[in-house]
Amino acid sequence: MTTTNLILIGVAVVAIFGAMGAFAIAFRRTSRDTRPDWESQVEPDARRADQSLRGVRVEPPVVAEPEPEAAAVTTAEPEPEPETPAEPEREPVGVTVVEVQRVVEVSPEEAGITRRQFFNRALGATFGLWGAGLGLGFLAYFWPRVSGGFGAxxxxxxxxxxxxxxxxxxxxxxxxxxxxxxxxxxxxxxxxxxxxxxxxxxxxxxxxxxxxxxxxxxxxxxxxxxxxxxxxxxxxxxxxxxxxxxxxxxxxxxxxxxxxxxxxxxxxxxxxxxxxxxxxxxxxxxxxxxxxx
Ligand code: FES
CATH class of the missing domain: 2.102.10.10 (Rieske [2Fe-2S] iron-sulphur domain)
Structure with a gap:
């Protein structure tokens, strides 16, 4: 076997593996959910607090009705009260706004691919196609021409x-x-x-x-x-x-x-x-x- 034949075989093998790698990277599917398990990394107290919030609905604000004033029983003029410094107005109490948090599990098929996965696959496919093209170029250069010219x-x-x-x-x-x-x-x-x-x-x-x-x-x-x-x-x-x-x-x-x-x-x-x-x-x-x- 001549040196040229060895080079041809080597280049063909590289080109084939390059193409296979490109397709494997570009079209591979994850067999399991690879998303990070954030829940396991959360502090127990925080997780309990989070659990306590699950399923709670948003309640409309509750505004306390003012108590009816007692009817006047006497016509006597009230004695002037001693002047006291005015207190600052307070916010009405009794209003609770709670966000409802629900964790919905979806399958990888429903979630589709993430942006990172997309770029990883695009990068792998680009390099694979580049390698395959390079290998095919070498192959075309060294391949003996059977229709005439050098090599025939x-x-x-x-x-x-x-x-x-x-x-x-x-x-x-x-x-x-x-x-x-x-x-x-x-x-x-x-x-x-x-x-x-x-x-x-x-x-x-x-x-x-x-x-x-x-x-x-x-x-x-x-x-x-x-x-x-x-x-x-x-x-x-x-x-x-x-x-x-x-x-x-x-x-x-x-x-x-x-x-x-x-x-x-x-x-x-x-x-x-x-x-x-x-x-x-x-x-x-x-x-x-x-x-x-
Ligand atoms: S002697 Fe060196 S290429 Fe011919």
Whole structure:
């Protein structure tokens, strides 16, 4: 299993779990009433007082009727009373206003969701959807394109036409670059080193090298004078069939599985990248002239 496949599987798993988490958070239902039990935290005296108020109705104010004055029994003028300081007027007594407090238990379904629950779920759903979108974006980026382009099988053209373009008049190699495949087609030597045996990287005397440097991914250009690939980023060098020669690159240039069809077309399977270790004994001489870097 290649590194790309592992990444695809990992991203798919993350995306699926992200989507599941989002839906679980957004649509979860509480199986029990999670409201805080305030009554258990109230002081016993306060609770008794509260109980005493339950069921009491609001009584209208009671106003005491004034006592009827006694009939006068004499016509004698009353003696003037001694003057006393006037007392302040008092509020009428006997008025009681009591609020009726009733605690009505309702089910979670009747109560609906609280504002806090709503925001918690909205936040969870937002993060979940964001994660799922991110995962799907990665998946879309890495997913091999089956309808053409890099990641699919690329038809580079007729084998004879390709071979005719791979050398100049002096017999020097001129790799054919295939942009859709991001690959250089180069002539394979008559005898390949054993690291390529059984890897299906040669067909009709041709190989397809991935343009990407195996050190840190720069595009590696061809150097006509040295007859090799030389990376301008950190100086890795490879011979004409991409075997490691110098620099920080850890292995040979990667290459693709190739085949020739019945109609003699050269097919590059860009969805299958073949990695090979540094060649212990290069198959092709390098350099054959001045370096480009
Ligand atoms: S990326 Fe090519 S040598 Fe570093």
């Amino acid at each position: 099988d690329i038809n580079a053209g007729n084998v004879n036409d390709i071979i005719g373009e791979l050398r100049d008049a002096d017999g020097n190699v001129v790799p054919l670059f295939i942009p859709e495949a991001r690959a250089y087609i180069v002539p394979a030597p008559a005898r390949l080193s054993e690291q390529f045996e059984g890897r299906q990287v040669e067909a009709a005397g041709l190989m397809a090298l991935y343009q990407r440097c195996v050190h840190l991914g720069c595009r590696v250009p061809w150097c006509a004078t040295s007859q090799g690939f030389e990376c301008p980023c950190h100086g890795s060098k490879y011979n004409e069939i991409g075997e490691y020669f110098a620099g920080p690159a850890p292995r040979n240039l990667d290459r693709f599985v190739v085949e020739v069809t019945d109609s003699n077309d050269f097919i590059i399977h860009t969805g299958t990248i073949v990695e090979t270790p540094r060649a212990p004994a290069p198959s092709v001489e390098y350099p054959r002239g001045p370096s480009c870097i």
